[in-house]
Amino acid sequence: MKKYIHTFIILASSSLLISSCGAGGEDPGNEYAPNMYVSFAYEPMTQLADKPNTINPHGMNMRLGVKGTIARGQMDYASYDLPKTTEGYEAAASLKNPLEATPYNLAEGKRLYNINCTPCHGENGKADGTIVVDGKYPPPPSYDSDRIKTTPEGKMFYSIKYGKNLMGAYGTVLSPHQIWQVIHFVNTLKGAPVAAPAMAENATAQK
Amino acid sequence: MRIFRLSSLLSFLVLSVNLAFADVAEGEKLFNANCTSCHAINEKIVGPALKDVDKRHNEAWTIKWVKNSQAMVKSGDAEAVKVYNDNNQSVMTSFEALTDVQIKSILEYVKSGGPAPQTASVSGATNGSVSAAKSQDGFYSNTTFIALSVMALILFIIVFVLFKIKGTVEDLYNQKFPQEAIEEAKEKAANYKNSISYKLFKKHPVVGTIAVMLVFTVVLGLIGFDYANKEVGVQKGYMPTQPINYSHELHAGKYKINCQYCHSGADKSKQATVPSASTCMNCHAHVTAKEKYNGEISPEIKKIYAAVDWNPETRTYGTNQKPIKWIRIHNLPDHAYFNHAQHVKIGKVECQACHGPVETMKVVSQQRSLQMGWCINCHREAKVDVANNDYYEKLHGEMKKDGKPFVTVAQNGGLECGKCHY
Numbered sequence: 001m002k003k004y005i006h007t008f009i010i011l012a013s014s015s016l017l018i019s020s021c022g023a024g025g026e027d028p029g030n031e032y033a034p035n036m037y038v039s040f041a042y043e044p045m046t047q048l049a050d051k052p053n054t055i056n057p058h059g060m061n062m063r064l065g066v067k068g069t070i071a072r073g074q075m076d077y078a079s080y081d082l083p084k085t086t087e088g089y090e091a092a093a094s095l096k097n098p099l100e101a102t103p104y105n106l107a108e109g110k111r112l113y114n115i116n117c118t119p120c121h122g123e124n125g126k127a128d129g130t131i132v133v134d135g136k137y138p139p140p141p142s143y144d145s146d147r148i149k150t151t152p153e154g155k156m157f158y159s160i161k162y163g164k165n166l167m168g169a170y171g172t173v174l175s176p177h178q179i180w181q182v183i184h185f186v187n188t189l190k191g192a193p194v195a196a197p198a199m200a201e202n203a204t205a206q207k
Numbered sequence: 208m209r210i211f212r213l214s215s216l217l218s219f220l221v222l223s224v225n226l227a228f229a230d231v232a233e234g235e236k237l238f239n240a241n242c243t244s245c246h247a248i249n250e251k252i253v254g255p256a257l258k259d260v261d262k263r264h265n266e267a268w269t270i271k272w273v274k275n276s277q278a279m280v281k282s283g284d285a286e287a288v289k290v291y292n293d294n295n296q297s298v299m300t301s302f303e304a305l306t307d308v309q310i311k312s313i314l315e316y317v318k319s320g321g322p323a324p325q326t327a328s329v330s331g332a333t334n335g336s337v338s339a340a341k342s343q344d345g346f347y348s349n350t351t352f353i354a355l356s357v358m359a360l361i362l363f364i365i366v367f368v369l370f371k372i373k374g375t376v377e378d379l380y381n382q383k384f385p386q387e388a389i390e391e392a393k394e395k396a397a398n399y400k401n402s403i404s405y406k407l408f409k410k411h412p413v414v415g416t417i418a419v420m421l422v423f424t425v426v427l428g429l430i431g432f433d434y435a436n437k438e439v440g441v442q443k444g445y446m447p448t449q450p451i452n453y454s455h456e457l458h459a460g461k462y463k464i465n466c467q468y469c470h471s472g473a474d475k476s477k478q479a480t481v482p483s484a485s486t487c488m489n490c491h492a493h494v495t496a497k498e499k500y501n502g503e504i505s506p507e508i509k510k511i512y513a514a515v516d517w518n519p520e521t522r523t524y525g526t527n528q529k530p531i532k533w534i535r536i537h538n539l540p541d542h543a544y545f546n547h548a549q550h551v552k553i554g555k556v557e558c559q560a561c562h563g564p565v566e567t568m569k570v571v572s573q574q575r576s577l578q579m580g581w582c583i584n585c586h587r588e589a590k591v592d593v594a595n596n597d598y599y600e601k602l603h604g605e606m607k608k609d610g611k612p613f614v615t616v617a618q619n620g621g622l623e624c625g626k627c628h629y
Contacts, residue, residue: 023441116468168488
């Protein structure tokens with residue numbers, strides 16, 4: 001009887017020891033030879049609690065670029081430097097879409113639109129996105145409204161890059177090239193262009 | 208042509224109705240189409256709250272303001288300059304296309320007080336998801352563990368009692384039949400001489416010891432191998448508490464916001480990237496979940512505001528900005544290279560293939576082992592969609608020549624050591 005008790009104790013304690021080392025809940029579990037797991041260099045998206053960055057602000061591995069620097073191959077960031085003011089918005093009206101509405105640009109525009117725009121603007125640009133329909137966010141103007149149809153592409157570019165009214169800025173997520181692709185796709189959601197007689201009627205109604 | 212005629216007829220009809228009287232329903236439509244991106248009735252958004260606007264300004268002034276506010280400010284209208292300055296000098300879009308009657312309709316709608324607030328649907332959804340999160344704990348919850356331990360203890364006691372009873376009964380038997388007991392003992396001794404344990408441990412102790420050690424080594428080795436394989440360095444099940452109680456179930460599940468809306472690096476860089484707080488602010492500059500917290504801003508959303516130093520009253524950013532210390536869950540060892548863009552943009556792999564059903568998780572946990580065998584398995588089995596992919600145009604052409612029906616990642620060199628380890 002007594003020898004069995006010893007075996008039991010050994011088995012139970014060893015199984016406890018083993019089962020407590022895996023990951024679960026707050027515990028990421030154990031690692032063998034962590035030197036092989038952890039990068040010696042600072043990795044931008046990895047932040048070790050026991051190895052804070054001694055150089056950067058907040059001990060973060062990531063840091064903002066020096067003001068005015070542009071990543072390689074992204075020179076078009078520099079060509080659209082507009083002031084974030086009403087004047088900048090008005091000045092943007094003269095910008096022209098440098099891209100052709102090729103099938104590729106439209107497809108890419110659609111992909112980016114579905115990622116970034118649909119929560120509010122809806123799949124067809126009718127301001128019926130999921131968070132608008134649920135009443136969490138006020139509806140943006142529908143793309144087939146006359147006001148948006150007559151908005152120049154340059155102003156659309158400004159609104160996407162810098163944000164406008166309640167809409168946030170997407171210049172950090174979309175490159176200028178991508179913004180123009182999105183604009184090509186959005187143009188396909190506007191429907192028929194505003195008819196001239198309708199404009200005339202509006203004008204007479206105002207008087 | 209027909210459509211055009213119809214639409215002009217319609218607009219004529221609408222106009223004629225509008226000319227007759229200002230209409231609340233029409234005002235609601237116009238309000239939602241033109242005003243909501245800056246104005247709400249009961250709260251300040253970008254522009255001021257519109258409640259009681261008819262008491263603050265006279266109607267003719269308001270109509271003039273809506274049509275072209277800047278002209279009024281420039282002309283030095285004292286009332287206009289005051290409104291302009293009171294609202295951070297943000298310029299209101301000019302709505303010269305709206306008719307007087309249309310603006311009156313909007314004002315009627317504003318007077319009517321707007322839509323009734325809805326909160327009922329939300330509480331139901333949260334309740335459901337809480338129970339879902341609890342069931343994830345399952346086997347490892349505290350109560351089950353305690354119940355199992357108690358049961359084990361009871362079983363041990365029963366075994367112990369049974370052994371005791373057996374011993375007592377044997378003693379009694381021996382006392383009653385001493386002759387038979389002696390014979391039985393003799394028989395036992397004879398049996399013992401023939402048994403394996405006698406031959407191994409008494410006759411050949413060296414062989415016995417080696418055999419036992421061998422068995423021990425093999426068993427312990429197997430346990431250790433299994434443990435090292437499944438547990439060490441494998442973070443499957445890791446579910447840390449994040450600094451902000453952000454729910455993927457709400458954002459990605461209920462509102463169907465695309466993963467890449469926030470993890471915008473996934474299609475263009477090695478990292479999927481944790482979104483910057485400015486991405487949160489795209490919506491949360493307006494969405495404060497006040498209806499859930501008795502008119503207070505949600506404590507979780509307040510944490511974003513604290514990080515970006517945003518003042519929701521004045522709607523301006525300060526300079527004292529701090530990073531949010533999100534905890535990374537999915538880690539690969541440094542000696543394995545993984546690139547998100549390669550898998551998301553070129554391979555068109557669904558995020559869920561490696562991260563599990565994140566859109567159902569209130570708190571994200573690691574669902575896959577992320578071990579090499581798991582990677583390799585997918586590389587062996589997954590067929591690459593070369594036909595609809597510009598990136599593989601050349602490869603697809605060659606495949607057509609060779610008459611291959613499909614290609615797996617492995618056939619395309621996805622098992623080479625140097626692809627991931629360099």
